[in-house]
Amino acid sequence: MTGSLAAKSLGFRYPGGHGFWDVSFTAGAGEVTCIYGRNGSGKTTIFRVLSTLLLPQAGGFSLAGRDGIRNRDGFRRLIFPVADTSAHFDHLSGRENLAVFRFLYGVQASPVQEEVLPGHDPDLDRMAGAYSLGMKRKLFLMESFLCRRPALIFDEPALGLDSAARGAFFRKAREAADEGSCILILTNQAEDAIHADRLFRLEDGTLSPVASADELQKGLIRVTVTYPDRMTTGYIPSAGDLPDLVRTALAGGTIRKIELAGAVPPAGQEPGEGSWWTPEARARVAQAPRFLRPMITALVERHARDAGYDRITPEVVGEAKGRFDRQ
Amino acid sequence: MMLSLGSAASGQTPPRFLAKTVLATGIVAAAAFMQRGGFALAILLVVAGITGPAVRVMNLRTNGMVDRLRSCPASKPGLVLGYAGLWSVVTLAALAPAIAIAGLSSGPAVIAPAVTGSVLAAGVGTLCGLAARTLGDVHLLAIAASVPLVAGAVLPGPWSLFLPYASVAAGTLTPLALASQIGLAACCLALLGGLASRW
Numbered sequence: 001m002t003g004s005l006a007a008k009s010l011g012f013r014y015p016g017g018h019g020f021w022d023v024s025f026t027a028g029a030g031e032v033t034c035i036y037g038r039n040g041s042g043k044t045t046i047f048r049v050l051s052t053l054l055l056p057q058a059g060g061f062s063l064a065g066r067d068g069i070r071n072r073d074g075f076r077r078l079i080f081p082v083a084d085t086s087a088h089f090d091h092l093s094g095r096e097n098l099a100v101f102r103f104l105y106g107v108q109a110s111p112v113q114e115e116v117l118p119g120h121d122p123d124l125d126r127m128a129g130a131y132s133l134g135m136k137r138k139l140f141l142m143e144s145f146l147c148r149r150p151a152l153i154f155d156e157p158a159l160g161l162d163s164a165a166r167g168a169f170f171r172k173a174r175e176a177a178d179e180g181s182c183i184l185i186l187t188n189q190a191e192d193a194i195h196a197d198r199l200f201r202l203e204d205g206t207l208s209p210v211a212s213a214d215e216l217q218k219g220l221i222r223v224t225v226t227y228p229d230r231m232t233t234g235y236i237p238s239a240g241d242l243p244d245l246v247r248t249a250l251a252g253g254t255i256r257k258i259e260l261a262g263a264v265p266p267a268g269q270e271p272g273e274g275s276w277w278t279p280e281a282r283a284r285v286a287q288a289p290r291f292l293r294p295m296i297t298a299l300v301e302r303h304a305r306d307a308g309y310d311r312i313t314p315e316v317v318g319e320a321k322g323r324f325d326r327q
Numbered sequence: 328m329m330l331s332l333g334s335a336a337s338g339q340t341p342p343r344f345l346a347k348t349v350l351a352t353g354i355v356a357a358a359a360f361m362q363r364g365g366f367a368l369a370i371l372l373v374v375a376g377i378t379g380p381a382v383r384v385m386n387l388r389t390n391g392m393v394d395r396l397r398s399c400p401a402s403k404p405g406l407v408l409g410y411a412g413l414w415s416v417v418t419l420a421a422l423a424p425a426i427a428i429a430g431l432s433s434g435p436a437v438i439a440p441a442v443t444g445s446v447l448a449a450g451v452g453t454l455c456g457l458a459a460r461t462l463g464d465v466h467l468l469a470i471a472a473s474v475p476l477v478a479g480a481v482l483p484g485p486w487s488l489f490l491p492y493a494s495v496a497a498g499t500l501t502p503l504a505l506a507s508q509i510g511l512a513a514c515c516l517a518l519l520g521g522l523a524s525r526w
Contacts, residue, residue, distance in 0.1 A: 073400065089338075104401045
């Protein structure tokens with residue numbers, strides 16, 4: 001069975017006011033739909049409502065004609081939600097976990113069960129409790145694809161995955177969509193948006209359609225991290241999100257360089273060069289570790305531009321540092 | 328598959344299970360030496376029967392597994408009652424040598440209420456695990472539920488008719504008491520199933 005997942009005027013607010021309101025969208029069968037939102041924008045609450053774990057306070061949602069509120073059991077038969085926590089029975093092996101969930105979802109054993117994310121499947125004979133975060137995530141994703149539901153709902157699916165496994169996941173999601181499944185991905189990674197056929201942005205609990213991944217990424221800062229053997233690109237909404245990104249990047253290996261795009265010097269000046277910078281300011285930035293210099297340069301230029309300075313002095317560098325430290 | 332499901336739900340590993348069995352057997356054997364085998368077994372049934380499922384439910388809730396199970400298509404009353412039933416089997420199996428020793432010292436009348444008592448304890452434990460909000464709460468709730476049951480087992484009164492632990496401690500059982508105890512355990516499971524059907 002295939003069908004579109006449709007939400008109409010959906011709303012849920014926690015007592016403190018967090019949540020979302022008047023959210024309407026359709027995630028079509030055979031499509032990958034992506035809802036992008038910052039941390040705390042309400043993605044996980046939407047996920048919990050669509051997973052039938054929370055009863056919405058307004059509106060409704062359905063899949064292939066089955067109402068998610070009035071016919072909850074029927075709706076549950078059509079979905080496989082993948083939450084942002086990779087819960088497994090830790091003292092069972094990966095294979096036993098797969099068997100338990102296949103049994104719970106009424107799915108017969110599949111001969112190709114071990115080739116779900118080719119080249120990236122975890123060691124299924126090890127205890128799930130001994131898995132790393134990324135391995136647990138892969139096992140959860142395997143379960144979702146093996147249980148073959150008409151709709152797969154993912155909350156931060158690539159959490160903890162390396163870039164190769166991330167690519168394998170999006171390829172598999174595309175395959176599942178091509179076979180007629182409805183794929184809904186809720187993510188805070190703007191780079192995931194390029195895999196979507198239909199795209200939405202969730203901001204302060206309100207959902208709005210976005211025409212393309214380019215449009216989504218336009219208002220964001222592109223950050224390129226260069227490692228000795230690879231280069232990754234991410235997007236952050238503001239410079240305040242940089243410390244988190246740097247922390248995550250440092251966990252990925254030795255960094256050669258972190259570059260920020262989007263800082264624009266005054267007309268006629270090149271970023272990081274020219275008479276915009278005083279030699280003293282440049283000397284102050286040179287005190288930082290080499291791999292951080294491009295990022296600091298971009299941050300200082302961004303601050304100078306925002307504050308309307310036409311020359312970057314050591315004081316401006318100090319101000320930018322203070323602003324960054326506060327954030 | 329059933330073995331995997333059982334192990335998955337109870338979280339029991341062979342060493343843990345064995346440790347529980349050895350400890351319970353030792354305690355009941357020592358108590359039986361002082362003619363208090365039934366009394367020790369009653370306390371063990373309450374304490375081990377309630378805390379095990381209660382803490383395991385809380386662990387499953389905190390790691391997100393309960394949410395996974397709630398959103399899967401399997402019957403929720405079936406899952407919860409299966410969980411409680413499985414825990415009563417685990418408790419009975421772990422305490423089987425202890426029950427045998429108590430049966431030898433206090434008489435075979437302890438066996439049937441021990442079975443009913445393990446079902447009731449598993450039901451109460453599961454309810455405690457679902458009602459608590461934190462792991463700290465679940466321990467408090469388990470203690471709060473255990474104390475009146477242990478007190479009811481030791482102090483004779485009208486409740487002795489309904490409490491299987493009272494029959495285990497006393498080593499006596501009437502048909503009416505057995506029927507009442509089965510009724511109480513069934514009510515507890517019905518409450519559990521009713522709560523789960525709202526998930």
